[in-house]
Amino acid sequence: MAPNLALSPTQNPAQNRPPNMAPEAPTPATAADDNEYERNQRYNALVAWLHSLRYRRIVRLFAGLAAAAGERPLRVVEIGCGHGKLFAVLNQRFAIDYTGIELEADYVAAAHRRYGDAPNFTLLHASATRVPECFAGADVIVALETFEHIPEHEVVRVIEAIAAARPRLLVCSVPVEIGPAIWLKNLGSLLTGYVRHREYSWTETFWAGLYQLDRLPPHGTGHKGFDWRWLAQTIRHNLQILRLYRLPVPVLPAAFAFSLFFVAAPRD
Numbered sequence: 001m002a003p004n005l006a007l008s009p010t011q012n013p014a015q016n017r018p019p020n021m022a023p024e025a026p027t028p029a030t031a032a033d034d035n036e037y038e039r040n041q042r043y044n045a046l047v048a049w050l051h052s053l054r055y056r057r058i059v060r061l062f063a064g065l066a067a068a069a070g071e072r073p074l075r076v077v078e079i080g081c082g083h084g085k086l087f088a089v090l091n092q093r094f095a096i097d098y099t100g101i102e103l104e105a106d107y108v109a110a111a112h113r114r115y116g117d118a119p120n121f122t123l124l125h126a127s128a129t130r131v132p133e134c135f136a137g138a139d140v141i142v143a144l145e146t147f148e149h150i151p152e153h154e155v156v157r158v159i160e161a162i163a164a165a166r167p168r169l170l171v172c173s174v175p176v177e178i179g180p181a182i183w184l185k186n187l188g189s190l191l192t193g194y195v196r197h198r199e200y201s202w203t204e205t206f207w208a209g210l211y212q213l214d215r216l217p218p219h220g221t222g223h224k225g226f227d228w229r230w231l232a233q234t235i236r237h238n239l240q241i242l243r244l245y246r247l248p249v250p251v252l253p254a255a256f257a258f259s260l261f262f263v264a265a266p267r268d
Contacts, residue, residue: 076141084111101128132164143172169265176254179209213225
């Protein structure tokens with residue numbers, strides 16, 4: 001497990017910044033920063049659109065939060081921040097004080113190169129289970145496409161720590177890897193030459209589509225074998241789920257959704 005290494009010190013983004021204004025934009029990513037993970041997320045127009053939906057949803061959510069916060073910057077903690085894309089998306093639009101937590105060293109290095117000079121950006125190279133103190137005082141804790149990559153027993157500890165910290169909101173998204181959705185996703189991946197179906201055999205895809213996860217290897221830290229329903233129950237046990245959005249088409253049932261977007265809050 002990676003050490004708790006802060007690559008940039010905690011700073012106060014409200015200093016030297018007019019209220020209600022986001023800080024000056026950090027240096028954008030360059031071609032030298034390009035990497036396989038991000039190339040896969042924009043593999044084609046459809047894939048790029050699907051990955052964009054969670055950011056569109058979170059921007060709409062933050063618009064209301066920022067209006068309610070007035071002059072105070074929103075304190076955001078992101079679990080599994082990757083290359084820091086969420087910071088870039090929010091920082092262009094809102095006054096935020098951002099802390100990202102990331103375990104993968106390559107992602108940490110890329111995020112630090114891109115945004116490390118921003119006065120409101122703090123980056124921790126750590127497992128979220130090792131830095132629960134970061135949750136204290138957060139307005140919003142975010143985990144986008146992250147919890148499926150963390151062992152279940154650690155996710156439980158993380159959500160318990162979030163509940164104890166009592167942020168205004170927990171916002172998270174996860175992929176749907178069970179039910180008919182997995183047939184649609186993996187077949188679409190094959191037909192377009194994308195990569196996601198390669199994690200599965202076609203036998204495993206078949207059984208996952210029938211909710212027969214006992215016929216698959218136990219879930220580890222990938223997509224295969226992940227069941228969003230246990231995550232929903234874990235969140236529900238510790239927090240109140242305010243909204244559950246189904247993406248990309250909200251009116252379809254979860255069985256046909258490609259991903260799910262949770263908004264939860266502490267119980268009274």
